Amino acid sequence: MAINGSANMIGYGLAAIGPGIGIGLIFAAYISGVARQPEAQSRLQSIAILGFALAEALAIIGIALAFVLS
């Protein structure tokens, strides 16, 4: 079986580890925050999603570069 493709994608997979850990930490903190204080959920939610979006930006810049650089 032959597969054609770019080895960039392996690099991208490695680069996505960082944001993956970051997003995991953000939602871990969000879940434990809500578990301790359920009434704070609505306030924590927008902060958690904002943090998720910012951490995710790294992964997104990575995938853009993985396609652009060849």
Add this chain to the structure above:
Amino acid sequence: MSSTMTMVLAATGIRAEGGGGAFETPGPGNFDLPGFFEIAGTPVTKPMFQLVLAGVIVFGFFWLASRRATLVPSRLQFAGESAYGMVRNSVGRDIIGSQDYLRYTPYLFTLFFFLLLNNFFSSVPGIQFPTFSRASMAYALAGLSWVIYNGVGIRKHGLIGYLKLQTVPSGVSPVMYPLLVPLEFFSNILVRPVTLALRLFANMFAGHLLLILFATGGLYLIQNEGIVGLVAGPIAWLLMIAISFLELLVQFLQAYVFVLLNAMYIQGALADEH
């Protein structure tokens, strides 16, 4: 590969790209759709129609929902009002603050449902193409947001006051200004619209690419890899269905995040100096 399978696939007219040879991995080229027709040398493509369609649907739905507003709402009016209330309260009031949010709610609300519909087009049978997997469309929306949040800030603080608000961090000794001011300018004025657009574009692009990969990869396995492929190919297609549901979540989340960040930028531009 069994001959019945070949016949079934031939009857449906499905062929993997380069079937029989090496597997062609899907790439950005899969997103260059041919135009339906040309206007002044510019091809008119499917995503362009989707933009117009989304605008018409969003306008039509909320026009119908608010046309005969009564004290005891009809079902349609209730749906329209709860959708409006969600954006107004959870994005507008919670982020921008109860003083100014009503002025910016119409923009945020329109933006949210326009984006949501365009993202959902990725999963609508017969359309199945996310409009914002074309980067230029996302850049246009982010450019509009850039003009709005900077305009709001300049109108409130004046050009110099606004630049000072965005680039001079408070509580830092002036010795650090030569280092921090260019960095803050770069991050708050120049890079913000780019990350805003890229986040939306890359999520839609990557999600759709993943679906193409599982669809064509499963077909390639079934056609070319004998008994192993006949087992593995359908598994790939089952995974494709599972990923489609994940994509529905991502589509909603990206529309929400885009609008949330817009609200945060407007709030940052309106904030008083501290």
